[in-house]
Amino acid sequence: MQLLRNKVIAEGIVLSNKVLKVDSFLNHQMDPVLMKEVGKEFTRRFKDEAITRVLTIESSGIAPGIMTALELDVPLIFARKQKSLTLKHDIYVEKVFSFTKQETNEITVAKKFIDPNDRVLIIDDFLANGEAAFGLARIVEQAGAKVVGIGIVIEKSFQPGRQLLLDAGYRVESLVRVAALENETVTFVEEDSSEA
Template identity: 50%
Template sequence: MEWLKERIIKEGVVLSEQVLKLDALLTHQVDPALIMEMGREFAARFKESGVTKVVTLESSGISVAFAAAFELGVPMVFARRKKTLLADPDALCERVPSFTKGIVTDIMVSRQFIGEHDKVLFIDDIIANGDAARGLIKIIDRAGAELIGLGVVIEKSFQAGARTLREQNVHVESLVTISSLEDGKISFS
């Protein structure tokens, strides 16, 4: 994924030794060709797994999850972060902290969109501490669905999120792994 590393170096902004801002690439603006290429890569990595649904969190993971779902020919479901007047009162909910946002939110998925017959591929943009990922994995489990794996665009290996999920036997596939943001420099594993 050298092309993705090049884009991260060119367009990413290191805000601290813990935070990489990717507004120009993933979180505010997206390049459709790049997003579709990421979706093809995740689809290739999980194509033999029998995926029936792709899930993600609102909002930065939606574009990549959509591309993966499109390539796999399955529906995409995203967990909402805010309740609306039309929200399913019986939705599966989990309270999770957000590393980048610095807040705690509720994430929710309607029971009608994920169930015991589903084989779920979870796609996320970035994994740091993994709190939001663990929350969505709990929702998938409570729905009775089978988690096939977690596809992550960028894994920050200097934070514990992906490592702890792997220790819990979650199949994690990362397109790019960043080992450090020290001294304002992006270092890849």
């Protein structure tokens, strides 16, 4: 997605060879016009999947998630993150390890919002090790529903998440794929250049 790639080039800050800071348009300040285009692009890619719900995780997944849900005309659910939790019978819970923060969070979704007939599109802002995406997918599967795909705004393709998700049988669509963050420069996976 060229618009998004241009934004990464213009405003992304390479903090280390693993960390790309995009807080001016994606995860602290947000560009609503860009988010709308992100929603349109996910919809274009997944439009034949008869999606019934979009699932994301707080907080940075909510803006791309709501714009995608609007285009698809289905509800958005966002999973909540908590440090720990007393077990409840009316929520699905999965553990998600954050490599960045070196901590495990529990993510939760109320059972009433996913049913076995649902065809769910998972959306998140970043894909690195795939922990969050796997946690969300396990929640969908706990509900007996179908994960039709995983839509990622920015994928760090030099980390293992994408391959792990593909190996597990999921369809992954990333709008921008970052090949490397060496020498304070962002380089992209080249297949991107042929896309919208």
